[in-house]
Amino acid sequence: MFVYPQIYRKLRRGPQVILPKDIGIIIAYSGADKGSVCVDAGTGSGWLAVGLARVCKEVYSYDVRPEFTAIAQKNKDLLGLENLVLKTGDVKKKIEEKDVDIVTLDMPESEKALKNVKKALKGGGRVVSYIPHTEQVKKYVQTLEKLGFLDIHIIEVMVREMMVRQEGTRPSTKGIWHTAYLVFAVKQ
Amino acid sequence: MFVYPQIYRKLRRGPQVILPKDIGIIIAYSGADKGSVCVDAGTGSGWLAVGLARVCKEVYSYDVRPEFTAIAQKNKDLLGLENLVLKTGDVKKKIEEKDVDIVTLDMPESEKALKNVKKALKGGGRVVSYIPHTEQVKKYVQTLEKLGFLDIHIIEVMVREMMVRQEGTRPSTKGIWHTAYLVFAVKQ
Amino acid sequence: MFVYPQIYRKLRRGPQVILPKDIGIIIAYSGADKGSVCVDAGTGSGWLAVGLARVCKEVYSYDVRPEFTAIAQKNKDLLGLENLVLKTGDVKKKIEEKDVDIVTLDMPESEKALKNVKKALKGGGRVVSYIPHTEQVKKYVQTLEKLGFLDIHIIEVMVREMMVRQEGTRPSTKGIWHTAYLVFAVKQ
Amino acid sequence: MFVYPQIYRKLRRGPQVILPKDIGIIIAYSGADKGSVCVDAGTGSGWLAVGLARVCKEVYSYDVRPEFTAIAQKNKDLLGLENLVLKTGDVKKKIEEKDVDIVTLDMPESEKALKNVKKALKGGGRVVSYIPHTEQVKKYVQTLEKLGFLDIHIIEVMVREMMVRQEGTRPSTKGIWHTAYLVFAVKQ
Numbered sequence: 001m002f003v004y005p006q007i008y009r010k011l012r013r014g015p016q017v018i019l020p021k022d023i024g025i026i027i028a029y030s031g032a033d034k035g036s037v038c039v040d041a042g043t044g045s046g047w048l049a050v051g052l053a054r055v056c057k058e059v060y061s062y063d064v065r066p067e068f069t070a071i072a073q074k075n076k077d078l079l080g081l082e083n084l085v086l087k088t089g090d091v092k093k094k095i096e097e098k099d100v101d102i103v104t105l106d107m108p109e110s111e112k113a114l115k116n117v118k119k120a121l122k123g124g125g126r127v128v129s130y131i132p133h134t135e136q137v138k139k140y141v142q143t144l145e146k147l148g149f150l151d152i153h154i155i156e157v158m159v160r161e162m163m164v165r166q167e168g169t170r171p172s173t174k175g176i177w178h179t180a181y182l183v184f185a186v187k188q
Numbered sequence: 189m190f191v192y193p194q195i196y197r198k199l200r201r202g203p204q205v206i207l208p209k210d211i212g213i214i215i216a217y218s219g220a221d222k223g224s225v226c227v228d229a230g231t232g233s234g235w236l237a238v239g240l241a242r243v244c245k246e247v248y249s250y251d252v253r254p255e256f257t258a259i260a261q262k263n264k265d266l267l268g269l270e271n272l273v274l275k276t277g278d279v280k281k282k283i284e285e286k287d288v289d290i291v292t293l294d295m296p297e298s299e300k301a302l303k304n305v306k307k308a309l310k311g312g313g314r315v316v317s318y319i320p321h322t323e324q325v326k327k328y329v330q331t332l333e334k335l336g337f338l339d340i341h342i343i344e345v346m347v348r349e350m351m352v353r354q355e356g357t358r359p360s361t362k363g364i365w366h367t368a369y370l371v372f373a374v375k376q
Numbered sequence: 377m378f379v380y381p382q383i384y385r386k387l388r389r390g391p392q393v394i395l396p397k398d399i400g401i402i403i404a405y406s407g408a409d410k411g412s413v414c415v416d417a418g419t420g421s422g423w424l425a426v427g428l429a430r431v432c433k434e435v436y437s438y439d440v441r442p443e444f445t446a447i448a449q450k451n452k453d454l455l456g457l458e459n460l461v462l463k464t465g466d467v468k469k470k471i472e473e474k475d476v477d478i479v480t481l482d483m484p485e486s487e488k489a490l491k492n493v494k495k496a497l498k499g500g501g502r503v504v505s506y507i508p509h510t511e512q513v514k515k516y517v518q519t520l521e522k523l524g525f526l527d528i529h530i531i532e533v534m535v536r537e538m539m540v541r542q543e544g545t546r547p548s549t550k551g552i553w554h555t556a557y558l559v560f561a562v563k564q
Numbered sequence: 565m566f567v568y569p570q571i572y573r574k575l576r577r578g579p580q581v582i583l584p585k586d587i588g589i590i591i592a593y594s595g596a597d598k599g600s601v602c603v604d605a606g607t608g609s610g611w612l613a614v615g616l617a618r619v620c621k622e623v624y625s626y627d628v629r630p631e632f633t634a635i636a637q638k639n640k641d642l643l644g645l646e647n648l649v650l651k652t653g654d655v656k657k658k659i660e661e662k663d664v665d666i667v668t669l670d671m672p673e674s675e676k677a678l679k680n681v682k683k684a685l686k687g688g689g690r691v692v693s694y695i696p697h698t699e700q701v702k703k704y705v706q707t708l709e710k711l712g713f714l715d716i717h718i719i720e721v722m723v724r725e726m727m728v729r730q731e732g733t734r735p736s737t738k739g740i741w742h743t744a745y746l747v748f749a750v751k752q
Contacts, residue, residue, distance in 0.1 A: 024217065028211050132732065159213065382690070400593065533722070535719050540706075557726060
């Protein structure tokens, strides 16, 4: 299956990673570019942090669990990404960076980080959260609204593979139907 | 609908553009990054060229139709992308660049450009074609195989929007079911 | 669009109907057949009631709103379905039928009908609910579990159209992404 | 996974069967009902033949391979379907029934059966073909057009499962992305 394109195949992974399909959509829909300064939490195996660092100026990635940061550190070294800073810390308590362009959240109760996210983002800055369950999506969206975030959109990304073979052209029989919902919003 | 995230909403568009959902997946699955040199054809309204130029080192975008290059020029100027070079020309006849990392093709009979693409790409370089119809997908894939390209994968990207509203949380009723197939391959 | 196959095109419709895609899956997954006795609520425009009556032995369809029953009555007459009985009444208060094979529910707070549904169903009988929002799905499923229903499954049905045209074969660009979740369960 | 609802779980299956998701849509979109006389080919394990026989008046199911008919015979007996007639024969050569309401085709080169299908169907009768590959879809549709069939529509059916669990409500991670295209058409 073409779930892991070339660059991601060499990366190490812990129990769960954000897949390239979601990383690509996060990049395109958040407007990430070579000038972007990003904050990411939680790091996990670092796939999203690495994916962002490959196209952005600076990425600061937080995790409360140092054992995950170790896997992410290996992935950072593997790709030689000096603009990725791995930090141990809890963005619900504090985000040290200011005037940030993009914040990405993949953590339980990500809505509890939104006050700090709002302080860290510059005006027009964007926050993206990766949320598997509809209940958390709802809580998170309601918190975004309460805090005055704008342009709130929730999407899910489905990538289906097609096969061209001797016997004919057809979609692949099985595939991934769901990873998580992606929630995008903009700070006023 | 969240088909056009913020950065793309200000861009001009001709009759057809490659949507951000496909641009994001092209970036993630081709491994595009800040060091990448890309060739793109045809330019069209330049959305893909612009999307690539925002995250890559250099993008050279060809179109045989100068009237399209004019729209793309406006989009380039709007975003101030000096690393995007718009060229009038036919990649089926000639690609001037060498040692290219990524080639993207959105044109009829894109398989006829593959010989030149192979010459332009460096080893391990990747080519992506955006193809609406299954018949062209098949011809294109067969040409890739004949020319010795590896790691050939065909996907389609579906982005579905969810709504969180007073009356409840549910997927959006209608949406985009298909734009084109994306075919990825690697030069040996 | 092929959302309305032939037989349904002549039917009248109020503001909302259950589409043939969902009717077909309800028939196949509930095991409806020529021997089945069904209870349906709320009738609405009667599309599901009519769809069931065409393949089942008897269908008793309840609605609390007599103005809807009038549309359903026209659809019943149009197809000459004498085995469809349209009733004004609230299944949350009472279901008169006993030893029923299948109950279908398309109504707000359908979980409040489940106690009566359980009494009306025979052992091994099945209940299907058509529910647009995830919040109601959850409440409904929790009530099913509390009442000892088995084999609980929630699905959504997506039907995508393909086009074969002069210029090539491709999926239709736009389509219906969501109508409702279908929740199936079996009485012990 | 809820791919096999209750009634189908007890059926025997050979290497490939038409799944309930496709059977349900075939029933709803072909307009099958208690008065319908159907011809089906090839029988295979008989799941579609059985699914139709449960809701229709009579089903005549052909297969050229007697070893498949044996599995189908067991499924027929299991459900006690006396209105299902299993026949060894090739519908490309001959269909014995006349004034048929519905013909269903699941066989290689189903387009070669269409002349006989047209003779067997009554005016307004419908033919449905189950076709895995896009190439055969195209050939089949072109033959339908040549023979004057009307109201030609091609669809694919995707059924996605949702999970309501302690940790939250979300779509199932993996699932079936493709079985076959369903092509519907009407005889003038």
